[in-house]
Amino acid sequence: MTSVLTPELTARWDEPDSFTRAAYRRDGGYRALPKALAMDPDQLIAMTKDSGLRGRGGAGFPTGLKWGFIPQGDGKPHYLVVNADESEPGACKDMPTMLANPHALIEGIAIACYAIRADKAFIYVRGEVLHVVRRLHHAVDEAYAAGYLGSNILGSGFDLDLVVHAGAGAYICGEETALLDSLEGYRGQPRLKPPFPAVEGLYSCPTVVNNVESIASIPYIINNGAADFAAFGTEKSKGFGIFSLSGHVTTPGQYEAPLGTTLRELLDLSGGIRAGHRLKFWTPGGSSTPLFTEEHLDVPLDYESVAAAGSMLGTRSLQIFDETTCVVRVVLRWIQFYEHESCGKCTPCREGSYWVVQLLDQLERGEGSEADLDKLLDICQNITGRSFCALGDSIESPVKSSIRYFKDEYLEHQRNGGCPFDPVASTLFAGEPA
Amino acid sequence: MAFSDEQRAALAADAGEIIGRYPKSRSALLPLLHLVQSEEGYVSADGIEFCAGQLGLTEAEVTAVVSFYTMYKRRPVGDYHVGVCTNALCAVMGGDAIFAGLQQHLGVGNDEATADGKVSLEHLECNAACDYAPVMMVNWEFFDDMTPRSARELVDGLRAGAPVAPTRGAPRLCTWREASRILAGFPDDQATLGHTAGHATLAGLRIAKEHGWEPPPAAGSGPAARPGGTHPGGTEGGQH
Numbered sequence: 241m242t243s244v245l246t247p248e249l250t251a252r253w254d255e256p257d258s259f260t261r262a263a264y265r266r267d268g269g270y271r272a273l274p275k276a277l278a279m280d281p282d283q284l285i286a287m288t289k290d291s292g293l294r295g296r297g298g299a300g301f302p303t304g305l306k307w308g309f310i311p312q313g314d315g316k317p318h319y320l321v322v323n324a325d326e327s328e329p330g331a332c333k334d335m336p337t338m339l340a341n342p343h344a345l346i347e348g349i350a351i352a353c354y355a356i357r358a359d360k361a362f363i364y365v366r367g368e369v370l371h372v373v374r375r376l377h378h379a380v381d382e383a384y385a386a387g388y389l390g391s392n393i394l395g396s397g398f399d400l401d402l403v404v405h406a407g408a409g410a411y412i413c414g415e416e417t418a419l420l421d422s423l424e425g426y427r428g429q430p431r432l433k434p435p436f437p438a439v440e441g442l443y444s445c446p447t448v449v450n451n452v453e454s455i456a457s458i459p460y461i462i463n464n465g466a467a468d469f470a471a472f473g474t475e476k477s478k479g480f481g482i483f484s485l486s487g488h489v490t491t492p493g494q495y496e497a498p499l500g501t502t503l504r505e506l507l508d509l510s511g512g513i514r515a516g517h518r519l520k521f522w523t524p525g526g527s528s529t530p531l532f533t534e535e536h537l538d539v540p541l542d543y544e545s546v547a548a549a550g551s552m553l554g555t556r557s558l559q560i561f562d563e564t565t566c567v568v569r570v571v572l573r574w575i576q577f578y579e580h581e582s583c584g585k586c587t588p589c590r591e592g593s594y595w596v597v598q599l600l601d602q603l604e605r606g607e608g609s610e611a612d613l614d615k616l617l618d619i620c621q622n623i624t625g626r627s628f629c630a631l632g633d634s635i636e637s638p639v640k641s642s643i644r645y646f647k648d649e650y651l652e653h654q655r656n657g658g659c660p661f662d663p664v665a666s667t668l669f670a671g672e673p674a
Numbered sequence: 675m676a677f678s679d680e681q682r683a684a685l686a687a688d689a690g691e692i693i694g695r696y697p698k699s700r701s702a703l704l705p706l707l708h709l710v711q712s713e714e715g716y717v718s719a720d721g722i723e724f725c726a727g728q729l730g731l732t733e734a735e736v737t738a739v740v741s742f743y744t745m746y747k748r749r750p751v752g753d754y755h756v757g758v759c760t761n762a763l764c765a766v767m768g769g770d771a772i773f774a775g776l777q778q779h780l781g782v783g784n785d786e787a788t789a790d791g792k793v794s795l796e797h798l799e800c801n802a803a804c805d806y807a808p809v810m811m812v813n814w815e816f817f818d819d820m821t822p823r824s825a826r827e828l829v830d831g832l833r834a835g836a837p838v839a840p841t842r843g844a845p846r847l848c849t850w851r852e853a854s855r856i857l858a859g860f861p862d863d864q865a866t867l868g869h870t871a872g873h874a875t876l877a878g879l880r881i882a883k884e885h886g887w888e889p890p891p892a893a894g895s896g897p898a899a900r901p902g903g904t905h906p907g908g909t910e911g912g913q914h
Contacts, residue, residue, distance in 0.1 A: 243887040247879050251889045253871045254879055260866070317697070329761045329800040336875040339842070360697065367708070367745050367857050368757075368801055370814040371843040371868060374856060378865035403695045406857040408704050408743035411799065425703035425729070427742040443698055485877075486804035487763050493805045493877025509881050527762065559763050559804065573762040577799055583742075667768035668808060669821045 244505050246472060246480045248460055249453070250496045253340040259375050261382040264343035270388060272462035276351040277396040284355035288458065290466035292478025297323055297414075297451030298331075298525065298554045299630075300477075300543045309438035310356045310446045318358035319447040320349060321423065322455055324365040324376075325407055325414040329527035329577060330557030333482040334452040336494055338365070338372045341456070342379035348455035350388060350400055351462060356448055359399050364419055367406040376404045411581035415629050416449040418583065429585045430629035453482060473499035477542030477553070487522075487560035488514045488666070500545070503558060504537040517562035521645065525554020527574045528634035530641035531567075551641070564670075566661040567646045568653055571638045572600040578635050589632030592623035596635060603650055606658040613643055613650055676720050677713070685713060689728045692859060699729050703739055705858045707746055712854035716747040745857075752787040752794035753849045754832045757811040758825070761800040768808040768821065773797050775822040780829060792833045805874035806841070813853040815843035818872060842869040 257263045264270065276284055289304030310318055322345065326334040338345060349361050363376055380402055383389045391399045405423060412418045413428040420442050422428035441447020457479065461469045470478045477499040483506060486492045490511030497506070503522065513519050521531045524541060530551040532539070539549045546553045561570060579593035599616050602608040620636035627633060643650065652660050664670055677685065688709055693702040706728060710721030717740050719733075726736045740746045758773040759765075776795055780788055787794035803809045806818030810825060817828060818841040831838045839845050844864035848856065856862060882888065 243882070243885070245878055245882040245885070245887050246889070247882045247887070248889055250879050254876050256870060258870055326802045327800060330763065330804050331800075332802045332804045335802045336871060339869075340871045340875065366802070368798070368811060368814045369816075370848065370853050370856055371816070371840075371864075374844065374861045374865040377859070377861040404859065405701075406705065406708065406859070407745075408707065408857075409745035410743050422704065423701055424698065425700035425739065427739055483878075484805060486807060487767065491874075491877050491881075492807070493874035495878030495881075497878075510877065557804070561763075561766065565766055570762045570766060573760070573765055577761055580799065663766075663770065666766045667771060668819070669768055 244501065244509055245495055245497050247496050248480060249337065249341070249344060249456055249482065250494060253336070258340050259342055259379065261343055261379070261386060264341065264347075268463070269343055269459070270347055270386075272459035273347050273350050273388060274394055276354055276462050277394055277398060281355045281357060284351065284462070287466045288355070288461060291461045291469040292466075292473070292476075293454065293457055293461065293469065294477065294543065295451055296453035296457070296481055296555070298328065298528075300553060303450060303454050306438065306448055306450070307352070307356050309436070310448060311439065312357060314446065316445045317360065317443075318356055319442045319445060320353050320356060320358045320361040321419065321442060321447060321449045322349060322361070322363045322452055323414060323416060323419055323449055324363050324452045325419060326452070326555075327366055327411040327414050328555055328557060329574060330486060330523055330559040331484065331526050331555040332486065332557070333484050333494055333555070335369055335372050337452055337456060337482070339375055342375050343383065344456040344459060345452055346379055346383045346388065346402065348458035349402060350383075350393065351458050352448065352450065352455055353400050354398050356446075358448070359401065361400060361402045362423060362442075363402070363404050364413070364423055365404065365406055366413075367408050373404065373406050380404055410583075411577070412583045412629075412631055415631060418629070419449065420447065427583070429583045430631075432628075474540060474542040474544070476544050481556055483541065483556045483558055485510065485558045485560065488517060488562035488565070489560050490514055499553075500540040500542040502538050502540055503532075506558070507537075513560065513562055517564065520561050520563045520565055521567060521642075522561065523554075523557060523559045524551050526557035526559070527577070528552070528630070528637055529554040530637045531645060533645050551637075562666070564661065564666040566604075566659050566663075566666075567642045567649055568600065568604045569659065569661070569663075571642045572597070572604050574638050575600055575635060578631060582631060586628035586632065588623045589627040589635070592619055592627075592632065593635055595619055596639060600639075603653055604659060606653045606656055608650070608654055610651060610654075613647065617643065677724065681713060682724070685709065685724060686728070688858070688860065689724075693728065695859070700731070703729060703731075703736065704743070707736075707740060707743075708854050708858035711746060712851045712858060715750045715851055750787065750791070751850055752792050754792060754812050754847070755794050755796065755850050756829060756832070757796050757798035757801070759799070759801055759803075759807070759809045759811075760797040763804050764800070764807045764809055772808055772810070772820055772822050772825045776825055776829060779826050788833065790833065793829055803842075805877075806872060812838070812840065813848050813850050814857075815840035815847060817841050818874075840868075842872045842875075844868040
């Protein structure tokens with residue numbers, strides 16, 4: 241039988257010491273690094289391109305291509321910055337990865353830095369995850385002690401210094417140029433592109449910014465070959481990745497599977513929607529991706545198929561809501577989040593998010609009207625494509641898709657003079673004494 | 675309060691170590707702010723002045739950064755800063771009820787501390803643990819699968835000084851100041867203790883194992899061997 245799930249990155253997470261260097265070595269870790277150091281850096285970049293690996297942080301840009309953009313022989317320092325700022329509502333894969341197996345990330349960092357000729361790397365981890373930060377520091381210390389980091393790594397002559405840098409609470413710092421500003425000690429505001437970070441990134445030097453899961457996938461590719469990785473997944477969405485199932489499901493959690501897996505397959509395996517309920521709407525890739533409904537259960541979760549169905553694969557953050565959930569409440573809460581996290585640099589996002597919240601709030605209280613829905617769509621249309629970065633564009637996704645699929649539910653609030661849903665029914669503890 | 679000479683000397687030594695990590699000193703600002711927060715429990719005017727002095731910045735430049743990031747507090751929080759995720763999914767799953775219940779139980783509003791200074795309360799945005807919703811954080815450690823009742827018991831335990839351990843985290847819950855010091859890049863000795871993965875983290879792996887969908891032993895020790903092929907040996911002292 242074909243494997244629906246393909247645990248590779250997640251394979252050893254159930255071992256109690258999986259986060260240690262000893263366990264990672266025992267399970268075959270740190271074998272890719274000496275192989276890579278014996279190769280030509282350009283060969284590594286080519287191999288990463290051939291694997292078809294696309295950025296696992298949401299945008300899906302080909303990782304090898306990004307590495308290939310770094311100018312060589314330019315006499316400037318090069319940097320690798322790992323984006324470990326995982327903050328997209330629904331995204332919850334990188335934190336467990338770093339908690340359970342930080343060494344896969346560190347081995348990937350060493351290989352990536354050798355490929356792009358960087359001798360300094362940073363892990364920019366969101367600050368609100370204390371034990372993850374501890375584990376990263378510990379793993380980095382262990383890697384230095386074993387000669388996987390530091391000077392003359394494994395006798396190759398390659399030097400690498402790796403710094404764990406904790407953020408301080410700002411969703412926008414997951415945007416790569418805002419992250420760089422933050423890492424330089426400024427407010428985390430996005431930069432105008434071009435120049436792209438590959439040309440002018442950290443300290444105006446060539447910089448690769450990659451997601452945790454992208455980099456942690458590199459050792460597998462080096463060990464098993466680009467073709468092996470590319471044998472998983474679909475034509476243009478290669479390999480496997482972690483799908484994060486959350487919300488009204490029987491078994492929420494992390495499911496590693498080839499790209500192109502469907503939500504129906506994942507639900508069939510994991511016990512489906514919580515007992516006695518049915519699927520109402522879901523996000524394929526976090527709050528920034530347009531909502532899907534029951535009719536999308538069989539959409540292959542790869543970049544192309546999800547886009548063709550009107551959404552985005554994003555971070556494979558499958559947030560599942562059943563029929564007890566008020567879609568207006570959910571969308572309002574997401575837009576309040578974007579309003580709160582808008583960095584304020586550009587007007588469409590800063591002002592637009594504010595006005596969208598005002599309208600959604602009115603609608604949720606039953607004080608809106610059908611004309612407000614048109615106004616909402618009009619404001620969203622004026623944010624998308626006109627804001628400085630993708631945060632602004634994200635505002636339209638839940639608003640527009642929810643009106644598309646659940647317009648009558650918005651109007652029902654008006655007819656009802658308020659929200660027609662019982663919020664208790666949608667809680668985890670519904671039916672239990674408080 | 676102004677820093678004593680001893681405090682200032684200790685902070686300066688730590689600051690020197692932090693600044694040394696970066697090619698350009700200004701990159702040290704975020705960890706330096708975590709550092710001064712670990713000293714005073716919040717980022718005071720003295721803390722800002724200290725950071726500015728270390729990096730050759732103006733106090734206005736530092737203040738502009740402080741005000742951007744929600745983890746820097748401009749007034750004291752409790753020894754245990756309790757966060758409740760009220761982003762959409764957690765809110766729906768019970769976060770709203772938990773937050774409302776705690777406000778009432780503790781008699782505080784959002785971003786306020788109890789009179790005894792033990793506990794402060796804040797509603798949080800998504801903390802990357804959606805598979806454990808509803809989620810709470812205490813001093814940035816995970817408390818998963820919460821209910822209004824377990825949330826009340828948690829804060830009561832914190833106020834009573836009872837031992838409280840996170841669902842996924844270090845066994846000894848740090849105080850707010852201790853946590854801030856770890857974020858500045860000075861970890862405590864608990865990295866190897868505590869949890870590696872909770873039930874949801876392992877959900878997919880468990881199901882894969884039930885179906886026999888396991889990767890070959892010691893993945894990475896040889897050339898491509900899957901799907902369906904054999905994998906040439908090479909385990910290093912472990913059988914799985």
